[in-house]
Amino acid sequence: MPKEIDMTRPNKQAQPAEDAFTRGWKAALKAWAPSVRITSAVFKLTNGGEKPARLTEIALAAGYPPERTAALIGQIFSRTARTTDGLIYLEMPTTRESSSRFELRIGDRTLYTAGCAPDQFWIALFTGEPVELSTLLQAGPPVKVIVTSAGVKFVEPTEAVVGLINPIAIQAVDRIEEFDQSVCIYQTFYASAAAGALWKRQHPRGRLLTVEDFFDFWRQLLTPIVGDLMVVGQRSSSIGWRSA
Numbered sequence: 001m002p003k004e005i006d007m008t009r010p011n012k013q014a015q016p017a018e019d020a021f022t023r024g025w026k027a028a029l030k031a032w033a034p035s036v037r038i039t040s041a042v043f044k045l046t047n048g049g050e051k052p053a054r055l056t057e058i059a060l061a062a063g064y065p066p067e068r069t070a071a072l073i074g075q076i077f078s079r080t081a082r083t084t085d086g087l088i089y090l091e092m093p094t095t096r097e098s099s100s101r102f103e104l105r106i107g108d109r110t111l112y113t114a115g116c117a118p119d120q121f122w123i124a125l126f127t128g129e130p131v132e133l134s135t136l137l138q139a140g141p142p143v144k145v146i147v148t149s150a151g152v153k154f155v156e157p158t159e160a161v162v163g164l165i166n167p168i169a170i171q172a173v174d175r176i177e178e179f180d181q182s183v184c185i186y187q188t189f190y191a192s193a194a195a196g197a198l199w200k201r202q203h204p205r206g207r208l209l210t211v212e213d214f215f216d217f218w219r220q221l222l223t224p225i226v227g228d229l230m231v232v233g234q235r236s237s238s239i240g241w242r243s244a
Contacts, residue, residue: 021207024167025221033225035176037062038072040226042081042090043126048106049080049090050127058088061229075176096136101188105132112136114180116187117162121218125149125230135189143189145211149231155211159192162214166205 029036041061045053059069073081073088082089092111093100100112102120106129113120124131124147132154134142146154165186173182186203189211190196196208209217223230 021167021205022217022221024171025164026224028167028170029221029225031171034062034064034068035072035076036222036225037229038064038069039076039122040126040222040229042073042077042088043123044229044231046088046090048123048127048129048131049092049111050107050109052084052087052089055083055086055088072176078177101135101137103134103136106130114184116184117189117214118164118187118218119184120145121147121215122222125219125222126226128231137188140191140195143191145189147215152212152215157191160211161190161193161196161208162211163187163190163196163199163203164207164209164214164217165203168205 038058041058042053045058045061055066055070055073058073059066062069064072070083073083077090080090080092082091092104092113094109094111096103096112099114101115102113104111104113104120104123106123106127120131120133127149130146130148130153132144132146134144136142141157143160144154144156145152145160163186165183169183169186173179186199186206190199190208193200193208200206200208219230
């Protein structure tokens with residue numbers, strides 16, 4: 001169970017596993033299991049958009065019929081995926097857009113994504129490359145993280161945290177298209193717990209987690225649903241923040 005950042009007691013002990021917050025998040029992801037599995041299969045089989053993947057192979061990996069898989073891909077990746085001759089192409093923007101919240105570097109590719117902090121870690125868990133991510137929208141200096149399928153390898157500033165909202169908000173979402181404005185815009189990185197103090201006041205039932213604790217928590221949540229699809233190991237042996 002991850003440690004919640006305590007603004008007055010930084011060394012607060014980890015809370016017991018399976019508290020209401022953890023159970024709520026598990027229930028929320030379980031309710032969206034088809035979308036979680038199909039998203040994971042797309043990330044894995046395209047290696048985060050590096051190459052196309054056959055729809056039939058994504059469907060087989062996810063465990064759903066091709067027709068349902070195609071329909072959900074169209075909803076989940078409405079702006080970034082296309083289907084041509086039975087192949088799924090995941091095409092994340094390579095130039096910054098007004099909606100971009102994160103810059104990602106995966107191998108020799110530089111990509112710009114919207115979504116939320118968990119999405120960026122999600123990509124890392126299902127690709128064979130370290131993911132270097134940098135926030136774009138914070139007022140202060142960007143938060144920089146390197147994460148692989150094995151864990152967090154670099155964080156700057158070291159006291160950076162991730163905001164994770166009350167899972168009841170996830171359970172209240174009815175349509176995939178509602179996630180960005182109902183959930184994703186509220187889940188990002190802050191340079192420190194102090195920098196996230198306003199967020200915490202606005203989301204009193206949410207949690208600010210250290211980047212390392214968030215990774216462990218997110219992997220813990222996803223493993224029962226998509227552990228069979230997670231990547232073991234990585235292709236790149238050298239890990240360190242690269243200058244632009």
